[in-house]
Amino acid sequence: MLLHLSTWSEIEQFLKRSRTIVVPIGSNEQHGPTGLLGTDWLCPEIIARESEKSADILVAPTFNIGMAQHHLGFPGTISLRPSTFIAAIGDWTRSLVVHGFEKILFLNGHGGNVSSIDAAFSELYAEASFARRRAGFALKLCNWWDLAGVGELARDQFPTGHGAHATPSEIAITQYALPDSVKSADYAPPIAPSGPIREALDFRARFPDGRIGSDPGLATREKGRALVELAAQSLVRELEAFGREPMPD
Amino acid sequence: MLLHLSTWSEIEQFLKRSRTIVVPIGSNEQHGPTGLLGTDWLCPEIIARESEKSADILVAPTFNIGMAQHHLGFPGTISLRPSTFIAAIGDWTRSLVVHGFEKILFLNGHGGNVSSIDAAFSELYAEASFARRRAGFALKLCNWWDLAGVGELARDQFPTGHGAHATPSEIAITQYALPDSVKSADYAPPIAPSGPIREALDFRARFPDGRIGSDPGLATREKGRALVELAAQSLVRELEAFGREPMPD
């Protein structure tokens, strides 16, 4: 089920058979000469909605703006500061917990989000810890490229030139799902440089076209299809396992 | 152009011909027995994307979670507190301003957002006012039902039973755009009660099925189509007028 296309009574019914929900979360940020600005929130949305076609899972609306301060030197990037991001993840989570959700899996599409999401989880858990009570919910962060088998598949598909940002695997996924939005460009150099990530002007000076260590030209729609299908299957199993974990009293 | 389906260099190009952007903003909240939880962010997204088909405007990703604390008594509602909402609107705006956007129009789909969005604007302007400098940008809040002619059309379509929440006009828009997600139910009473809006439990006690003063059964896909087409045309003119306003030095 897609939560945003459901009524409140349909969700009420769903909660009688499951307390688990997946929240696609990403970022809206530059992805090199050909990557879509929405790549990092589109990928988890695409995968989660693919999963939903064949399994009784519930997919929340997509959390589409993340922590991308280092990309602000490139037009179109929209970023939350970590403190804002933590506050917003907190309110999303608290809302879902009000309804009785106990297992909330954030399917993440942006490496730069990981620390802030993890900090947000600790901020939420700390409310219970400082109050000497149980939280009553469990949170899990899962990057789509860490779903079972997906990293291996990407390494097989792109033995060189995968890199860390504007990777051919994420480009391939958007090419597969959004065939009308495939862009092309010459990449110079073919494989982008690597280096530390600091503030936005430093980033743009180090990575002039936005890529980090990647050759997006290796992406194909067919590889994207294989990634999405595998990731979608793995996500279903991940949610099932997470949902089965007992919640202690 | 849809920002999330563009590359950063396409946005860089767009900024050479326009400094204006529209951000669809809404809420994910219960909409009565048949309304979709996503109604309030889907409506402005649908209208803005309809506008984009025929005009050279730029549409940001949709800000899909708003201020809906009073709906938290109904499963599926996700809400930010006003303070979080203000912080997040602030970071969205600051990000766009970094790139050179000067006119940012928030096309809103949720009445409950209006005060917090307006407060967010003041919070942003205050940074300039306390620093004795120009802001360098102008913000506009526009509810889709306040676009030129749209309110009149809705009143013609629904002379009675329009109400204030889960209205037949917003239901009609989602029916038109998402024909696979049309739900049905018996409404009892046909027109829902009205009253003050306070916290979530109070709200659910006053408005047992979630509607306020409305009869969503009056919605039809055809009425939705008429609303979307008119709103889309009005939005284009609104953006043009906003874009033409001179920015003082």
Next chain:
Amino acid sequence: MLLHLSTWSEIEQFLKRSRTIVVPIGSNEQHGPTGLLGTDWLCPEIIARESEKSADILVAPTFNIGMAQHHLGFPGTISLRPSTFIAAIGDWTRSLVVHGFEKILFLNGHGGNVSSIDAAFSELYAEASFARRRAGFALKLCNWWDLAGVGELARDQFPTGHGAHATPSEIAITQYALPDSVKSADYAPPIAPSGPIREALDFRARFPDGRIGSDPGLATREKGRALVELAAQSLVRELEAFGREPMPD
């Protein structure tokens, strides 16, 4: 009763017969060539204290600084940012609730406060909504010009030149109550311009003498007296009706 001129045991007694209180709230900001900087907090204070002369109501101290960032280009204006305003309204409200007040009516004198006060209410209600409990109190925002009959009277008194800031109705009220502080000036043009409200420098450029759409020269003490007397009577009835509303369990 005026709370600040009472002892704590007098308030303890009052709470045995009523759980309702009115808080005059306004702003300290420029009001054109002749308006007092305190106009927006003086007006609700004047009206509430007039009501108190003939009815058993309780008037809190005046919340005298509001959201006036756009007026900071004119000397003497003092403003809170919306986030500070929301925090302060929160602590005022929480304090009153500690004592058992259940109905808190904010009698407002500044249009620019409305959104932030409303956001503050939602911030307070959200504490209950996220905790799945009743708030135990009800908040009401009432602008003095929206009290029963008052807007109609002002329109009768000032069929043209009323405008939106430094209006002849609010000037008249301060003239009536503070006859030693009546100022005079030539207004050029007689009716001030209108336009959007943004940050302080933009505001001062658009509205060079501070007025928006108004001709304060139309104010007279006698018209002020009529406004105060009507508003004071309406406020008493408003408080009675609010106090009678049942608080659900």
Next chain:
Amino acid sequence: MLLHLSTWSEIEQFLKRSRTIVVPIGSNEQHGPTGLLGTDWLCPEIIARESEKSADILVAPTFNIGMAQHHLGFPGTISLRPSTFIAAIGDWTRSLVVHGFEKILFLNGHGGNVSSIDAAFSELYAEASFARRRAGFALKLCNWWDLAGVGELARDQFPTGHGAHATPSEIAITQYALPDSVKSADYAPPIAPSGPIREALDFRARFPDGRIGSDPGLATREKGRALVELAAQSLVRELEAFGREPMPD
């Protein structure tokens, strides 16, 4: 001059001859069996307005709610948390600095405010210190009982039974200025107990009628007059000396 009874252009004129302003600041809190809830903000307001009658000084509106969490066990007390108080003092100060005020003296009427006001000053200065720039303004906290000669006079007037809260000196000041609001009660014991100040329930258990170490029955209107007149003269000199301090570049 009273700022709130002036126009913006009168303040503009004042700033050509002085950059100094006094802000009466206090608290609205229980003051024992006979003390007014407004005592702590009325006293500095009374003194500052007395000063203003004979000297060309500028008096801001009164900051009437302070840090009184420990008094919340007594009806009528309204308190800000320290964090809210610091934010609000910050916005008041920043507003005044926008207009060119360089010397801001807070005339305080509540001992419990001192730490939070001092912390607020440091919070404001820290903005400059972290930015390696001058603040451009100087802040001074002055309790009215610390004005030159005032403490000595109070000790002469009340050699025993002065105490620390609901003192006869502050009661006397309100009796002098507000003769219609003089209350009476039997005090048992005549001199109230002393002890540490913690949270509100602890406070009420230690100090059952709200007084700390004081015998308010010693207050007279005549003693109040003497205190106000001396304090008003001392305040004028304090402001003159503060205003003369050079502001370094």
Next chain:
Amino acid sequence: MLLHLSTWSEIEQFLKRSRTIVVPIGSNEQHGPTGLLGTDWLCPEIIARESEKSADILVAPTFNIGMAQHHLGFPGTISLRPSTFIAAIGDWTRSLVVHGFEKILFLNGHGGNVSSIDAAFSELYAEASFARRRAGFALKLCNWWDLAGVGELARDQFPTGHGAHATPSEIAITQYALPDSVKSADYAPPIAPSGPIREALDFRARFPDGRIGSDPGLATREKGRALVELAAQSLVRELEAFGREPMPD
């Protein structure tokens, strides 16, 4: 016991015989030509650890960074803003309260910390006061120079030239405890000037070598030994008395 050199089960045992803990708290800031940057956190740490050698008290890790914004003009100073300081003291306190500590004494080494620590206490107590419940813990701020007899001893040791910052008493304590880190310099003038404390650049202009009113050249290791020994004894008695105070229900 030193908490940081204990295991959790040793603390669990300690809590069976005492609910009291001492937290050394200070600042890392310039201390004139010869004072160590750590002086203000070293002094309470030295005293508390001396106490711990002969009494069954529990010493927490040292809170080593305080409110020192005014010293930021001198290299090596590290400061928290008051708002950050208040938040951090809050989390330290809440953590200790989780474990069952009821009496928390902050042994302070920096005058500039006093207001912010006191504000932090009020912020913590206010949580209980606004919730109409007991706090369940008591907080005490004690400057080491205010321990019984210590101020008198320092006045005897340094009848002139003690001053307010980089005092010979605190220098003497670090000389005694850290004989390998004794520095020397010529002081010009021998006794430093005094004046108001504002932001960092103002401070450095007023106090060119960092001292306020002091002659640190008067310090000797022997005087430091006497101060530490007396202070350590007084601290033990202070903790015993604090621990014996009944906690009301």
Next chain:
Amino acid sequence: MLLHLSTWSEIEQFLKRSRTIVVPIGSNEQHGPTGLLGTDWLCPEIIARESEKSADILVAPTFNIGMAQHHLGFPGTISLRPSTFIAAIGDWTRSLVVHGFEKILFLNGHGGNVSSIDAAFSELYAEASFARRRAGFALKLCNWWDLAGVGELARDQFPTGHGAHATPSEIAITQYALPDSVKSADYAPPIAPSGPIREALDFRARFPDGRIGSDPGLATREKGRALVELAAQSLVRELEAFGREPMPD
């Protein structure tokens, strides 16, 4: 050099030859039946001070309280919430930057700190990114176990039973540096369980004696010595390399 044992003028001199500083950062939290509560801040402090003996590096005071909310079920743990931690790291960093430090390396001793420290870095960089300017400083997070060669050595020393919390490597380091504080206990089971980390009560239920996957009984002082000496050498090289990195304009 140890910053806290230096004078401000010694730091001023140091800044003429280096702009680099190392900040030991850790946590004060339970470390199983025998581990010291201070283990996680002692380890980086021990290593950094060992480095300082033989190289011209500058060591800041130790940031001794980190993000340990999940350990609050065990007495003696003191934790900051992530939001407080981020604020405090921010103020430490801003203070050092005021003095001209450009390279700040946080030598970390607690895995649970990593996300919040990284989020704090992004929060700091975002100030520059949103302002379209260079940060002027670079931040690096380095866990002591990730220093060159150290992880390999630990794996050689403890091929089984190293685990993730209360590891024999960190226990060994404190045994080496603090021989008077070596504790002993029977471990049952010898190797502790593993599992997810959530709030404090959940943690204590999963990990009854506090260890995660480790056998601290494998620790010896000699292994600790080897770890400290290697880590200290690697830290010097890490700081040299970091210091040599060019700072772009």
